[in-house]
Amino acid sequence: MRAFASMVRVTMRQVVGGRRWIVLGLLALLPAVVMWFASIDPSPPGAFERYNDVPLPTLLLLVVPIVTLVIGSGALGDERRDGTLSFLLLRPIRRSTIAAAKLTAAWLAASLIAGSAGFLASFVLAVRADTWITLAPTLVAVLLATAGYTAVFMVLGHVTSRAVLIGLVYVFVWESGISFAAPSLANVSLSRIGLTAYVGMLPETASALGEPLGALAPGAGGALAKALGIALVCILVGAFLLKRMDATSE
Amino acid sequence: MTTSPAVVTGATVEVREASKWFGQKVAVSDVTCSFGPGLSGLLGPNGAGKTTLLRMICGLLSPSDGSVSVLGSDPRRDHRVYRRVALVPEEDAVYGFLTARGFVSYAADLSGVSRSGVERAIQTVDLAAAADRPIAGFSKGMRQRAKVAAALVTDPDLLILDEPLNGTDPVQRAHLIDTFRRLGAAGKTLIVSSHVLAEVERMADRVIAIVDGRLAAAGSVLAIRQAMADIPYRIRIDSDDPRTIAANLVATECVTSVAVAGNTLHVETSDLPDLGRRVPQVAKDLGVRLTAFEPEDESLESVFRYLVRRRT
Numbered sequence: 001m002r003a004f005a006s007m008v009r010v011t012m013r014q015v016v017g018g019r020r021w022i023v024l025g026l027l028a029l030l031p032a033v034v035m036w037f038a039s040i041d042p043s044p045p046g047a048f049e050r051y052n053d054v055p056l057p058t059l060l061l062l063v064v065p066i067v068t069l070v071i072g073s074g075a076l077g078d079e080r081r082d083g084t085l086s087f088l089l090l091r092p093i094r095r096s097t098i099a100a101a102k103l104t105a106a107w108l109a110a111s112l113i114a115g116s117a118g119f120l121a122s123f124v125l126a127v128r129a130d131t132w133i134t135l136a137p138t139l140v141a142v143l144l145a146t147a148g149y150t151a152v153f154m155v156l157g158h159v160t161s162r163a164v165l166i167g168l169v170y171v172f173v174w175e176s177g178i179s180f181a182a183p184s185l186a187n188v189s190l191s192r193i194g195l196t197a198y199v200g201m202l203p204e205t206a207s208a209l210g211e212p213l214g215a216l217a218p219g220a221g222g223a224l225a226k227a228l229g230i231a232l233v234c235i236l237v238g239a240f241l242l243k244r245m246d247a248t249s250e
Numbered sequence: 251m252t253t254s255p256a257v258v259t260g261a262t263v264e265v266r267e268a269s270k271w272f273g274q275k276v277a278v279s280d281v282t283c284s285f286g287p288g289l290s291g292l293l294g295p296n297g298a299g300k301t302t303l304l305r306m307i308c309g310l311l312s313p314s315d316g317s318v319s320v321l322g323s324d325p326r327r328d329h330r331v332y333r334r335v336a337l338v339p340e341e342d343a344v345y346g347f348l349t350a351r352g353f354v355s356y357a358a359d360l361s362g363v364s365r366s367g368v369e370r371a372i373q374t375v376d377l378a379a380a381a382d383r384p385i386a387g388f389s390k391g392m393r394q395r396a397k398v399a400a401a402l403v404t405d406p407d408l409l410i411l412d413e414p415l416n417g418t419d420p421v422q423r424a425h426l427i428d429t430f431r432r433l434g435a436a437g438k439t440l441i442v443s444s445h446v447l448a449e450v451e452r453m454a455d456r457v458i459a460i461v462d463g464r465l466a467a468a469g470s471v472l473a474i475r476q477a478m479a480d481i482p483y484r485i486r487i488d489s490d491d492p493r494t495i496a497a498n499l500v501a502t503e504c505v506t507s508v509a510v511a512g513n514t515l516h517v518e519t520s521d522l523p524d525l526g527r528r529v530p531q532v533a534k535d536l537g538v539r540l541t542a543f544e545p546e547d548e549s550l551e552s553v554f555r556y557l558v559r560r561r562t
Contacts, residue, residue: 006359010345017347083341086310087400091360092333243326246311 003093004101011105014078015071016113024067024113031055031063032120039128047129055121059138060145060194061176063117068110068149069167073157075106075150076238080158089242099154099238103231107150111143118142137201140220145194147227151234152190158241190230197223256283256458256468262408262439263307268316270302277302279463280316285441289434291454292443299463300443301340304412307441308337320408333361336401340412340443342393346386350377350396353385357400371403376425390417398426409433411442415449427453482506482518487529488542489513498532499525516546 016024035055039047076099079085088098122135157163179189186192200219261284270278278299294300305311306318309325318324323331345353354368372381375395380388385396394417401409411430415423430453434440444450450457451471459467489495492515496508504521519525522545533540 003360003362006356010348010356013347014345082345083339083343084345086305086308086337086339087343087357088360089310090308090332090335090337092330092362093360094329244312 003091004097004104007088007098007101008105008108011075011102012109015074015106016109020070020074024070025116027063027066028113028117029120031059031117032124034058035121035124036128039124047125048131048133051121051125051134055125056134056138056198059114059118059121060141060191060198061171064110064114064142064145064194065149065167065171065175065191067114067117068106068146069153069164069171071110071113072106072150072153073163073167075102075154075157076242077157077161077163081161094239095242096235096239098242099235102238103151103154103235106154107147107231110146110150114142114146115139133202137198140201141194141198141223144197144220144223144227145191148190148193148230151231155234155237155241158238158245193223193226193230196220254282254468255473256465258284258286258456261286262321263441264319265303265307266317266319268303268306268313268318270299270306270311271314277463278306278313278460281460281463281465282316283458283465283468285439285458287434287437287439288455289430289440289442289453291450291457292441292460293450293457294443294445294460294466296445298445298460300445300460301412302463303460304337304410304441304443308335308410310337333404334407336404336406336409338394338397338401338409338411338414340416342390344385344393344396347384349382349384350388350392350399351381353396354399354403358403361404363404367403367405371399374402374429375399376422391419391422394418395422395426398429406438408439409441411440413444414442415444415446423449482520483522483525484546485517485519485522485525486542486544486546487515487517487540489515489533489538489540491536491538494536495529495532495538498536499528502528504528513541 032055035047035051038050038054045053076085079088089095118138118141119135122132122138125134126132153163153167156167160166175189175191179185179192196218197220200221200223263285265281265283268278268281269276281299281303292300292304302311306313307320307325309318309320309331312326321331321334325331325335345356348356351368351372354371355365358365358368369378372378375398377392377395377399380392385393388396394414398411398414401411414430415426418426427449430440430442434455442450442453456469457467457471458465487495490513492510492513496510496515496517499505499515499517500508504519504524505517506520507518509516517525526543529543530540532538
C-alpha cells in the first residue's frame with residue numbers, strides 16, 4: 001500500500017510538472033469563457049440551453065480528451081521516455097499494481113484540471129442564470145469520462161512515443177467526427193460515457209442531448225460501469241505490457 | 251570436463267547461451283557466464299553489448315535465445331527477486347523534481363523497506379549536504395551518487411552498476427570504488443560495467459570482457475593476459491644504455507622484437523620469466539644501470555586492446 005501511495009504521489013507531480021500545468025490550466029478556462037460569451041445574448045434559448053449547446057461539448061469533446069491525452073499518455077510514457085521505467089520495474093511490486101497506481105494518479109490529476117473546468121463553466125452559468133443545476137451532473141460526467149479516456153491513453157502512451165499525435169487524431173476524427181456522424185457507433189465512444197451520465201442526472205435536457213447518445217440509455221450507473229470496465233481492462237493490458245515488453249528507454 | 255573461466259561455482263547470476271537481437275542487429279550473441287559474490291567487472295567498449303547483457307540479467311530485456319537466472323529465479327517471471335536486486339542504470343534515470351532524499355525514500359517505499367536506511371544510504375555516497383535539493387539541479391556526478399544511494403537503500407544482495415562512475419570527480423570516484431569494494435568484501439554480488447579500463451582494474455577481482463556482443467575473455471586480469479599465449483608480452487626497460495642491452499637481447503630466443511626510444515627499450519617476449527632472469531644478468535655483465543623493468547601490458551587497457559585486435 002505504501003508503494004502504491006508513493007507511486008500515486010510521485011506520478012501526480014510528474015504528469016502535471018513544468019509547463020503542462022500552465023497550458024492545461026489555461027485550457028480548463030475555455031468552457032467558462034465560452035459560457036460567458038454564450039450567455040451575453042439575452043435572446044432565446046436561455047443560458048441553461050446554451051450551456052448544453054456549446055460549453056458542455058467544449059468540455060467533454062475538447063478539454064477532457066486533451067487533458068487526459070496529455071496526462072494519461074505521460075503516466076507510463078514519461079517513465080519510458082525519461083528512462084525511469086526500470087526504477088519502477090525492478091521492484092517487488094506486481095505489474096498490475098504499477099498500472100493501477102499510474103492510472104489512479106493520472107485520473108486524479110486530470111480530474112482536478114477537467115473538474116475545475118466543469119466547475120468554472122457551471123459557476124458562470126450560476127452567475128448569469130442563477131442556477132447550479134448543471135454542477136453535479138457536469139462533475140460526474142467529467143470524472144467518468146476522464147477515467148475512460150485516461151485509461152486508454154495510459155496504455156497508448158506506453159506502447160508508442162507518438163501517443164499525443166495518435167490520440168489527437170482519435171479525438172478529432174473518431175470522437176468528434178465519425179462517432180457523431182453515425183449514432184450507431186455511440187456505444188464505442190469514450191465521450192458518450194460522460195454524456196450519458198450527464199443526461200441521466202439531468203433529465204430535463206435529455207431531449208436536447210438525446211441524439212448524440214444514439215441507442216445509449218442515459219444514466220450515471222451505466223456510465224460508471226462502463227468507465228470502471230474500461231479502467232480495469234486497461235490496467236490488465238498495461239500490466240501485461242509491462243511484464244512482456246522490453247523496458248528500453250527512448 | 252573443463253570448466254570455463256566465465257563460469258563460477260556458487261553463482262548468484264547465471265547467463266546461459268544468452269543472445270539478444272533487435273531486428274537485424276545482434277547486441278549479445280551466445281554468452282554464457284556467471285557471477286558470484288564479490289566484485290566482478292563487465293568490460294567492453296561502447297556498443298559492445300554490456301548494457302544489453304546487464305538489462306537481460308535484471309529482467310528488463312528478455313533474451314531472444316538462452317536464459318538468465320538471478321538468485322535461482324527468472325527475473326522476468328518472478329518479481330519477488332527484486333527484493334534482493336538493485337540496478338544503477340547508465341542513463342539519467344532520476345526524477346528531477348524530487349530531492350535526493352525524496353528520491354531515495356521513493357526507492358525505499360517501492361521496495362517495501364524501511365525509510366530508516368535512507369540517511370545511511372545518502373551518507374554512504376557523501377550526498378548529505380545536497381540531500382534536500384532537487385535532483386534537476388545536480389551535476390552528472392551527483393546524479394550518479396543519488397542513483398547509487400537509491401540502490402543501496404534496499405541493501406541488495408545483487409547490485410548491478412552500469413558505468414557507475416561516469417561524471418564523478420576523482421575524489422567521488424575513489425569514494426565510490428571504496429564503497430563498492432567494501433560491499434563486495436561483505437559478500438554482496440556486484441557487477442560493474444565500464445569502458446574505462448582503469449576503473450575496472452581498480453575495482454574488480456574478476457573480469458568478463460565482451461567485444462561485439464560476444465564473450466571475449468573471463469578471469470582475473472593477469473589470467474586473461476596469460477591465457478593469450480599467442481600474443482607476446484610487452485616489457486619496458488629503462489636504462490642509461492638501452493642500445494647495448496637491445497643488441498644483446500635481440501639475439502636471444504625468448505625475444506621477438508626490440509625498439510629503442512630515448513632511454514627506454516621496448517621488448518616483446520614470448521617467455522617473460524626467461525627475460526626477467528636474463529635482463530639483470532646482461533645489464534650486470536655490460537655495466538649498464540637499469541632504472542625500470544615494467545610490463546606494459548598487464549593493464550586492462552592493453553588486455554582490452556589485444557582482445558579487440560584479436561576479434562577484428
